[in-house]
Amino acid sequence: METCFCLIGIWVFRQNVLILSSMKNIRVRFAPSPTGFLHVGNARTALFNWLFARQQKGTFVLRIEDTDIERSALEYEEKLKEDLLWLGLDWDEGPDAGGAFGPYRQSLRLDIYKDYTHKLLDSGKAYRCFCTTEDLETERKEAQAKSGVAIYSGKCANISATEALQRIQDGEKASVRLRTPGRGALAFPDLVRGELKFDLSLIGDPIIVRSTGHPAYNFAVVVDDSLMEITHVIRGEDHISNTPRQILVYQALSLVPPHFAHLSMVMGRDGTRLSKRHGATAVDQFQKDGVLSPALFNYLALLGWAPPEDQEVLSPEEMIGLFDLKKVSRSAAIFDYDKLYWINRQHTKTLSVRQMAEMAFPHMKSAELLPDIMTEAHWDWLEKVMEVFIERVDRFADFPLQVDSLFRYSPVEMDEETKKEMEGDCASRVVSLFGQKIANIEHFDYAQFVTITQEIKQDTGCKGKDLYHPLRIALTTRSSGLDLDKFIPLVEEGARLDLPRSLKNCCQRIYEMLGYLQQRGSIQNEETES
C-alpha cells in the first residue's frame, strides 16, 4: 500500500513536471559533432528543430558535441556554423552566441560530467569497469556466437568501490558503466512514431565514461539536454536504439526525460544512405553550385513533411506558420536532385535580374566569360543574359556552360547533320542573300533582321523552316537554341563589349559561315561578292 501510494506520488509529480514543461518555453537543440562538413541529412535535422522552435516561439540551441577528440576539429565547427547560417538557421544560444546554459561545447563541460559521474558512482548506480577493449572484443564474439546477442556480461559489476579505487590508484585504467536493470521493459512515446518499446534484458550496462575520462555520447547528451532544459529532442532515426539507454541514465540521475521525436533518414537514389557518390551532399557544395539557400531550405523541409495546402514552393517564414511536427513522415526519404533543382528554379524566378546577375557573376568570372572589373555596360549585358538564360539553368553554376553557346562560333566544328542542313537549296540562297544585305547595315539589330528576312522571303520564295533554320545555323552553328529575337541583341551588344573572350557579331558570323561554305563548295563564288 505504501509503495503504491509512493508510486502515485511520483506519477503525480512527473505529470506536474510534464505539464510545467509543456507550459514552459519550448527548447530544442541541434547537437552536431564537428567531424566534417554539414551533410544535408544533418541540415534537415537542424532545420526541423529550427522550424519547430520558431513556430513555438521557443529557443533553438546549438551545442557542439566534440567529446571524440580524435575526430573533432575546430575548423569543422566554424564551417558548420557558416553553413547553418547560410541556410538561414540561426541559434539563440550556442558557443559564440552565449546563453544562460553554457558552455555549449562539450569539451568545456568536462567538470560537469565528472560531477554527475561521481553522483552515479556514489549512489552505486554506476561502477568502474576494468575490461580492456580486447577482452570485450573476444567476449562479444563469444556471446554473439552462443546466443546471438552481444551484451556486456557484467563482469566488473560486482567489484567493490574500495577495490576499484585501489586498482585505479595502482595505475589501472577504468571506464565507468551504468548499472542497468537487465530485465523488464521500457517504453517511451515518440512524437512522430507513437510508443516505442524495448526489452531491457537486451540492454547491457553501457559505458558512460571512457577510460580516458571523457564522457561517452549516451551520458553527455543526457547531462547536457537536462541541464540545458531541452524540452524536445528532435533527431535522426539512427538514435532510436540509443534512447532507452539514455532514459536509463535519466532515471539513474532522477531526471525527467524530454519529449523525443525521431526523424527518418535521407537516402540516395539507390536506397542506400546518401553519400558523395550520389552527388553533392554537403550544404556548402550546394552553395558553391549556386543553389539558393531558401530553395535548399524549402526542399529539405519537403523531404518528410508536406504542407497542408497544395502549394509546395514556400519561404522559410511561410513554413514556420504551416509546420507541424506530428505531420512529419516516418519513412525514409530519397534525395531527389531533380526536384531540388525545380524548387530552386521557382525560387530563382522571384529574384530581380540584378540579383540574378550578382549571383551568376562569380561563376561567369571564373569561367573567364566576364572581366574582374565590371562596367555598368557589362552589368547591363549580364542582366540581359540572365533574362534569356534563366529558364535554361538549374543553378547558377550552370550559366557559363549555357552562355558559352554565345561565344563559341566555328563552322568547321558543326556536327555532320547540321552541315548537311546547310547544303539544301534554300539554305545556300538564303544565307548568301543575307550576307549581301547585312553588309550594308551599320548597327544590325533584330528589327533589321525581320526586314531582311521578309525581303529574302520575297526574293527566294523560301519561308518558314526553310528560311529561318539556315539563318539560325549560320548565326549560331547549331540547329537548336535561343529564339533569334533574343540571340541577336545579346550577341550584337556583347560584341561591342570588352570581354576576356571576344564575341563575334552577326555580320562576322555570316561572313565566316559564307567563307566556310565556299570552301566546301556549297555556294557559288560570285553570289557572295558584294
Add this chain to the structure above:
RNA sequence: GGCGCUAUCGUCUAGGGGACUAGGACAGGUGGUUCUCAGCCAUCAGACCCGGGUUCGAAUCCCGGUAGCGCUGCCA
C-alpha cells in the same frame, strides 16, 4: 544473427474505417505555342509490398511474412 523502425505512382507525399473511380508535386509520354531547343500551357500514363484476420465495409485497425533501413563501439 539479435533488437528496433519503416512500407501509397520511378521519386517526394495527401489520405488515418464508407466522401477513393486513391489527390497533388517532380520526373516521363503526347499535343499546342506556326525556325529549333528550353520554358510555358494543355493532356495522358503511372501506386495502396504479400498473406491472413477484425468489420456490413480495410490503403486505413490487428497478426504473420517479406523487403529496405537503423542500432548492435571506450563513434555521435
